[in-house]
Amino acid sequence: MLVGPSRLELSELSGRLSYTARDLAQRARRRLTSQQKTQLMVLTPDFTARPVISFQHVWKRYPTGTEALRDVNLVVPEGDFVFLVGPSGAGKSTLVRLLIREEKPTKGKIFVEGVELGRMKRRQLPFYRRKVGLVFQDFKLLPNLTIYENVAFALRVHGQPDAFIRTRVAEALDTVGLSGKELTYPANLSGGEQQRVAIARALVHAPSMIIADEPTGNLDPATAWEIMQLFMRINARGATVVMATHNREIVDLLRRRVVAIDAGQIARDDRSGRYHDDSSKSQIRAQ
């Protein structure tokens, strides 16, 4: 994930958890025709590659009887950036919870990196979660820990050695632009800064996938934009990003893949879409 010698060190330590932009570019080059090679190289997600995430006819009904997801089919290739949009109560958070196996689907299958989540043993679940970085609307920082310890927390939970933790936390805080705030406590930071800490914590173990549920929901527009830039940077370095969001301005500005959910169903899946359906202007439709 992060550049420099530590990347090597990490892949030695914890296997291949992340994809660099270079990996993706190489793959993209391989499938280009000679004619295409003369065109400008653009880094795009590789749809022919093995999908990182795949939902197959997924239904989710809560014990209360609410049908939160209905027959959801979704394929996310490596390195993709997906916005999940839709009105409140549409089922975005439910999709996220299924993706991190906080909930199990009532029907259907979810594959992540070729493994079916429903068949994963409880014993294996922690190791799956270690491949994922999570960011939430409410940050979920621990108020009694310093910024450093909050970011280090994920690695401590994984049982990593102190020296390794020091390097990784320094890099992660540098990535989110919070070097120097190590000894501060979350309460003394602004909302945007707190979310940066949360992002640093989600990055620090170099996950191949970042999943965010309304990460800018509590932030003012300017701050939200900064946070979004951060996610774009992380995605450019190779991580797959799935983000549920309400933020129309940002979605419309970035023109990334938009999966619109309405009443538990996928209503629209645009390669470079807008928050609201706008068929006349949409360039590519992916189905």
Next chain:
Amino acid sequence: MTILRNLRFALNSAWQSFWRNLAVSLAAVVSITLILILAGVNLLVGHAFSQVLDGFRDKVSVMSINVADDTPLTSVYAFQQQLQGDPRVATVRFVTKEEALAEFVRDPNNAVLSQQIQGNPLDAKLEVRVRSLNDVAAIDSMARQWPGVDPTDPTNYQGEFVTRMLQLSQWLGFAGIGLMAILVIVSVVIVMNTIRTAVYHRRKEIEVMKLVGATEWFVRGPFVLEGIMTGVIAAAIALSLLVISYPPAVSRFSADITFIPLTYDPTFISSLARDLLAGGALLGALGSYIGVRRFVRL
């Protein structure tokens, strides 16, 4: 290495949690201490009683079969052989009339009585040591059917007394086990609730831990250690109080109730220490394990 680091993390968390909820932690320590003192007293009383009982047992398991004066010696030897062959019998000793009298006279308690004895009114006897107290009755009825027994005073077996004592020791055993069971349940519940408080204070941390990929044991570890800490601290306090008060309690008891031969047994202290400390640790671990079960599950 990872295990050591995880252990360090768990110890740190447990220690912090113990101090953060000091009032609740101390309340738990005090409650568990009282419970362990009760348990310790129960163990001590049980031990003392079995000491006393062993003394009685030793006396009761030796039974005299009185031999009628006109029984031929061959018949006595034959019966002695038969008894010796019985698996329930440990030893058989034949005491002649003369030996019986000599023994009687030797006993200083009989000094006055032996002055007045004329001739030898005592029977010859077979002294049978029975392996198990439960079999004394069977040997007794066997002896009573033997033709050579003195019909007026067949044996010195006190069936009533032996049965009573067996029953008493059995009931005391049951009562002790029952009391222990109650104490175990109460202390597990106390630890459970203490740990629930700790869980409540750390619910956010638990949530984050699970999200970043903690294993169930990683989440559980600090709480189980906190439970063990509570149990062991309580056991140490209970043990010191018991060790301090055990000798004076024994001497006070034997001064007041002289007919029960209770003595101070220093060797029991080490087994009491082992039982209390292990018990405290186990109760703490069990209570906290049950207490966090629901919150740990991924």
